[in-house]
Amino acid sequence: MTRLLVLVLIIAVFDGASSLVVKQPPVDWGGKWCGAGTCVNIAQEGNKVTGRETTFGTVGTGTVDGNSITYTWPAGSAWAGTFSGTRSGSTISWQGGGSWSLEALPHPAGDITVSVDVFPSRYKNVENLNPPTHPTRADLVAHLYQGHDPMHLFKNPRLLKFAGDLKWSNVGNNPTDACYLVNLANASFMVEAGCYVGTSTKAWSHCMQQRGPSGVVLAVDTWLGDLATWVEHVDAGSRMLTDDVLRDGRQSLYDQFMLNMQQNNVTNVVPFSATSIIGARWLATMNFVPDLAYIDTAHEEGETAIELELYWRLLKPGGILAGDDYPGWPAVKHDVDAFVARHELVLQFAPSRNTWFVVKQ
Numbered sequence: 001m002t003r004l005l006v007l008v009l010i011i012a013v014f015d016g017a018s019s020l021v022v023k024q025p026p027v028d029w030g031g032k033w034c035g036a037g038t039c040v041n042i043a044q045e046g047n048k049v050t051g052r053e054t055t056f057g058t059v060g061t062g063t064v065d066g067n068s069i070t071y072t073w074p075a076g077s078a079w080a081g082t083f084s085g086t087r088s089g090s091t092i093s094w095q096g097g098g099s100w101s102l103e104a105l106p107h108p109a110g111d112i113t114v115s116v117d118v119f120p121s122r123y124k125n126v127e128n129l130n131p132p133t134h135p136t137r138a139d140l141v142a143h144l145y146q147g148h149d150p151m152h153l154f155k156n157p158r159l160l161k162f163a164g165d166l167k168w169s170n171v172g173n174n175p176t177d178a179c180y181l182v183n184l185a186n187a188s189f190m191v192e193a194g195c196y197v198g199t200s201t202k203a204w205s206h207c208m209q210q211r212g213p214s215g216v217v218l219a220v221d222t223w224l225g226d227l228a229t230w231v232e233h234v235d236a237g238s239r240m241l242t243d244d245v246l247r248d249g250r251q252s253l254y255d256q257f258m259l260n261m262q263q264n265n266v267t268n269v270v271p272f273s274a275t276s277i278i279g280a281r282w283l284a285t286m287n288f289v290p291d292l293a294y295i296d297t298a299h300e301e302g303e304t305a306i307e308l309e310l311y312w313r314l315l316k317p318g319g320i321l322a323g324d325d326y327p328g329w330p331a332v333k334h335d336v337d338a339f340v341a342r343h344e345l346v347l348q349f350a351p352s353r354n355t356w357f358v359v360k361q
């Protein structure tokens with residue numbers, strides 16, 4: 001099973017821009033073949049096949065060529081000799097009589113396709129109903145909070161204190177990167193996926209505000225942290241105060257984010273407590289088009305790849321996709337490099353060189 005998983009994973013490739021195709025190795029003849037009251041497990045490597053049986057171990061070898069097989073039972077076995085057969089689907093007919101049928105495959109046949117299409121058929125009608133728009137803050141609040149301002153809805157139910165900003169937030173420490181990208185994208189609507197306690201979100205908010213009163217930032221985060229949060233519990237050293245974000249077994253990151261927004265009177269941000277994938281799919285479904293999408297989530301290989309594809313597809317020409325931690329985070333570097341190569345893009349950097357970006361043509 002493990003070997004199968006490894007095989008399947010190492011040959012996972014992107015098929016076009018939107019679906020992940022996991023290709024199975026071409027094992028045409030492998031499987032459990034049974035006939036005349038006995039079963040043989042055939043394994044194939046190239047055009048060579050080996051038969052194994054539970055009691056006797058290896059019980060023959062052979063070669064395959066298209067739909068033909070030549071199989072030799074060893075001397076001393078009940079069927080000693082070499083036999084030729086022809087395969088039709090899950091049946092092998094042996095010359096001179098007899099047949100085998102395929103009773104079990106070593107693994108599922110065919111390719112497994114994991115769709116990450118943001119426009120699956122069940123959303124088609126919804127998508128077609130809405131022309132592409134830049135939502136206002138009121139639009140987002142209407143859809144996500146039934147019209148009630150989330151900044152007012154948050155009442156600090158756990159009576160927490162804000163434990164401070166993330167010390168190593170790249171955008172937080174380099175707010176000129178944020179304004180550079182907002183201006184380059186001519187942004188009036190942007191999405192940040194991965195906001196943590198809002199250090200970078202405040203920078204985006206500030207830059208959007210500088211461009212005019214109507215700019216809005218959709219802040220997408222589960223506020224459930226990443227693997228490190230769950231392993232380490234305590235955010236030791238990353239913020240001004242030590243903050244056990246799991247003190248009662250529940251994440252308090254959303255509370256921290258909202259406290260940060262409230263204390264800084266941030267009024268052009270709308271939090272969206274969802275995974276980055278749901279965030280992107282929701283935007284696609286609503287046909288809300290961001291000018292700028294910034295990704296700073298879990299930085300897991302493969303997960304980042306899917307995020308890049310989904311947010312890229314949301315953008316219109318001139319739109320910018322940006323992110324954090326390239327090249328310092330190997331998984332991000334891997335997925336960004338592959339993404340850039342796949343779409344034949346030019347990877348660029350904001351002035352501090354801590355923020356990568358690509359522009360959609």
Ligand SMILES: C[S@@+](CC[C@H](N)C(=O)[O-])C[C@H]1O[C@@H](n2cnc3c(N)ncnc32)[C@H](O)[C@@H]1O
Nearest residue numbers: 169194196199200221222224225275276297298
């Ligand atoms: C590195 S922190 C973001 C830091 C922030 N951008 C800053 O610079 O201040 C990563 C955040 O991504 C969020 N996250 C991780 N995986 C996610 C996912 N699949 N969907 C949404 N948010 C995710 C975590 O909850 C965490 O808040």
